[in-house]
Amino acid sequence: xxxxVAKMYSLPLQIHYCKKCTISNQxxxxxxxxxxxxxxxxxxxxxxxxxxWTGRExxxxxxxxxxxxxxxxxxxxxxxxxxKDGGFVAHQLKxxxxxxxxxxxxxxxxxxxIGRANLHNFIQSGFDSILGTxxxxxxxxxxxxxxxxxxxxxxxxxxxxxxFPLKMAVQHGIKLIMYGENGxxxxxxxxxxxxxxxxxxxxxxxxxxxxxxxxxxxxxGVGAQDIAPFLPPPYEQVVKNQTEIHFLGYYKFxxxxxxxxxxxxxxxxxxxxxxxxxxxSKYASLDDRVDGFHYYLAFIKFGIGRTTxxxxxxxxxxxxxxxxxxxxxxxxxxxxxxxxxxxxxxYCGIDEKTYHDTIDxxxxxxxxxxxxxxxSLRHAIWNE
Amino acid sequence: MAKVRLIxxxxxxxxxxxxxxxxxxxxxxxSPQAYAERYYREGIDELVFMDIVASLYGRNSIREVVSWxxxxxxxxxxxxxxxxxxxxxxxxxxxxADKIAINTAAIKRPSLIAxxxxxxxxxxxxxxxxxxxTTPGRWEAYTDNGRERTGLDVVEWAKEGSRLGAGEILLTSxxxxxxxxxxxxxxxxxxxxxxxxxxxxxxxMGSTVHLEQAIRIGRADAVAxxxxxxxxxxxxxxxxxxxxASGIQVRQP
Numbered sequence: 076x077x078x079x080v081a082k083m084y085s086l087p088l089q090i091h092y093c094k095k096c097t098i099s100n101q102x103x104x105x106x107x108x109x110x111x112x113x114x115x116x117x118x119x120x121x122x123x124x125x126x127x128w129t130g131r132e133x134x135x136x137x138x139x140x141x142x143x144x145x146x147x148x149x150x151x152x153x154x155x156x157x158x159k160d161g162g163f164v165a166h167q168l169k170x171x172x173x174x175x176x177x178x179x180x181x182x183x184x185x186x187x188x189i190g191r192a193n194l195h196n197f198i199q200s201g202f203d204s205i206l207g208t209x210x211x212x213x214x215x216x217x218x219x220x221x222x223x224x225x226x227x228x229x230x231x232x233x234x235x236x237x238x239f240p241l242k243m244a245v246q247h248g249i250k251l252i253m254y255g256e257n258g259x260x261x262x263x264x265x266x267x268x269x270x271x272x273x274x275x276x277x278x279x280x281x282x283x284x285x286x287x288x289x290x291x292x293x294x295x296g297v298g299a300q301d302i303a304p305f306l307p308p309p310y311e312q313v314v315k316n317q318t319e320i321h322f323l324g325y326y327k328f329x330x331x332x333x334x335x336x337x338x339x340x341x342x343x344x345x346x347x348x349x350x351x352x353x354x355x356s357k358y359a360s361l362d363d364r365v366d367g368f369h370y371y372l373a374f375i376k377f378g379i380g381r382t383t384x385x386x387x388x389x390x391x392x393x394x395x396x397x398x399x400x401x402x403x404x405x406x407x408x409x410x411x412x413x414x415x416x417x418x419x420x421x422y423c424g425i426d427e428k429t430y431h432d433t434i435d436x437x438x439x440x441x442x443x444x445x446x447x448x449x450x451s452l453r454h455a456i457w458n459e
Numbered sequence: 460m461a462k463v464r465l466i467x468x469x470x471x472x473x474x475x476x477x478x479x480x481x482x483x484x485x486x487x488x489x490s491p492q493a494y495a496e497r498y499y500r501e502g503i504d505e506l507v508f509m510d511i512v513a514s515l516y517g518r519n520s521i522r523e524v525v526s527w528x529x530x531x532x533x534x535x536x537x538x539x540x541x542x543x544x545x546x547x548x549x550x551x552x553x554x555x556a557d558k559i560a561i562n563t564a565a566i567k568r569p570s571l572i573a574x575x576x577x578x579x580x581x582x583x584x585x586x587x588x589x590x591x592x593t594t595p596g597r598w599e600a601y602t603d604n605g606r607e608r609t610g611l612d613v614v615e616w617a618k619e620g621s622r623l624g625a626g627e628i629l630l631t632s633x634x635x636x637x638x639x640x641x642x643x644x645x646x647x648x649x650x651x652x653x654x655x656x657x658x659x660x661x662x663x664m665g666s667t668v669h670l671e672q673a674i675r676i677g678r679a680d681a682v683a684x685x686x687x688x689x690x691x692x693x694x695x696x697x698x699x700x701x702x703x704a705s706g707i708q709v710r711q712p
Contacts, residue, residue, distance in 0.1 A: 335484040346483045348591060350606035357606060358483050396473060402515050
């Protein structure tokens with residue numbers, strides 16, 4: 076069954092690329108200015124030239140002062156995976172700003188050895204940690220459903236990743252949750268949060284769950300007890316707890332590459348032994364064997380694969396030029412995640428044909444052309 | 460015993476000198492020309508330029524940097540990155556390089572090493588190996604700046620390379636690179652004892668003690684430095700002094 080991808084995600088039918096980076100207007104919610112520059116590039120410029128970072132750090136200190144506890148209790152929840160970004164947030168808060176973080180991890184669907192090792196190293200470097208792991212059987216069912224109906228096997232993980240820290244905050248009576256960067260703002264999306272440090276719980280469904288909260292799957296035969304671990308705490312409890320969600324990227328200049336150096340030094344982080352499929356990097360998003368399929372589906376739906384996303388933000392961060400970015404996109408973007416393919420099929424309980432039929436049902440006509448039995452992008456960036 | 464050579468290694472991307480850690484997280488450091496000239500003035504014995512995006516673009520963007528350097532810097536210059544053929548090498552040598560380092564193309568087609576050696580002499584053909592530890596005592600050769608596996612055993616590949624005519628081996632430890640935690644001494648020793656040609660230790664230099672270890676334990680013939688020099692953590696004269704103080708023969712400044 077063919078999907079109307081353009082309509083579902085409100086995608087413009089005329090594809091164009093940002094003049095400064097490699098992102099296209101197919102990224103949901105991204106906007107472009109009159110000069111053809113994307114909101115993420117404009118934000119990067121603003122961040123580098125306009126923000127008073129000394130003043131912002133003062134705001135952070137005030138925030139910490141307001142929440143800091145001296146009775147041994149936790150005063151901030153930091154969601155971490157064991158990677159460089161959460162590691163940076165937790166380590167700074169604890170060892171620079173004197174907070175007592177409870178670090179919270181939502182288990183990957185299919186954890187990698189390197190991801191587990193990095194989480195272990197992180198905990199050993201001085202942190203209390205809670206790992207939330209949902210029932211594997213129910214998670215597999217949700218993953219299959221999410222892949223088949225939503226075209227994103229990662230959705231169950233995202234539910235947990237988004238909701239579990241909130242639940243832990245409420246359960247432990249911790250008011251403050253500190254994330255790293257605000258992806259909507261840093262990577263292109265809804266800019267309403269660009270100029271404030273917090274985010275609203277109400278945005279969860281819209282920005283992270285493609286409008287389909289965990290309850291949606293009840294109609295597909297999943298039990299209430301199966302989705303329970305993925306649900307947020309009741310809204311009244313979030314309010315009663317006076318929960319605040321903040322982004323460190325508002326208070327401190329956010330540079331993922333520098334987080335890598337920081338965590339190598341401070342939290343025992345090690346990069347992968349080889350680059351991740353679909354991109355050139357070996358230090359980001361490496362803890363889940365299902366990762367590659369999440370990025371691959373984004374490539375199918377929007378023509379935006381992992382290399383496009385990685386190069387776009389590295390261009391904004393002045394790590395690479397647009398020319399290098401385009402060359403990298405041409406070389407790596409949309410590479411099929413073959414390393415864990417059969418494992419993924421077995422995990423979801425689907426066969427190869429179902430997989431490919433599902434993938435192809437998400438190819439929009441304005442993005443993809445079929446020529447000589449092969450799919451190709453109608454408007455690849457290196458042809459523009 | 461031949462004098463131990465002190466080499467500055469400059470990884471170059473486009474028009475920038477860059478530096479990573481485990482060959483990842485590449486920071487822009489500055490202009491390669493400026494750094495090369497400074498190291499020359501401060502008394503470096505040799506320079507190595509690695510164009511790490513050459514294979515990505517399918518061309519050598521480093522040519523200009525090489526020809527500028529050849530006109531301003533008068534120590535042996537080894538250039539690597541994206542060199543696939545004798546013709547590519549000729550072009551870079553004409554631009555002013557003294558030696559050519561090859562990794563990916565030699566792995567794809569080992570006979571290139573012999574062609575290079577026949578045409579330019581072994582002294583000109585440096586086999587560059589990116590070595591990643593797999594199990595204790597074993598290393599796998601990588602390509603693409605430590606990103607792609609090849610399945611080749613490093614020690615076996617080094618032997619094969621020197622048999623085919625490589626005059627020198629530039630041996631980079633992906634695990635130690637950029638960490639300042641010292642060289643992979645086991646790796647250095649395994650390769651140095653396996654091949655008759657000089658081995659350049661690369662990846663991990665953080666203090667002068669590491670240099671001494673690379674020579675005495677690792678049996679390396681030369682030491683490549685990047686991080687300690689680029690970030691100004693050590694000066695070339697400090698390194699030279701320390702080497703001499705520990706009884707290692709180095710060139711007099």
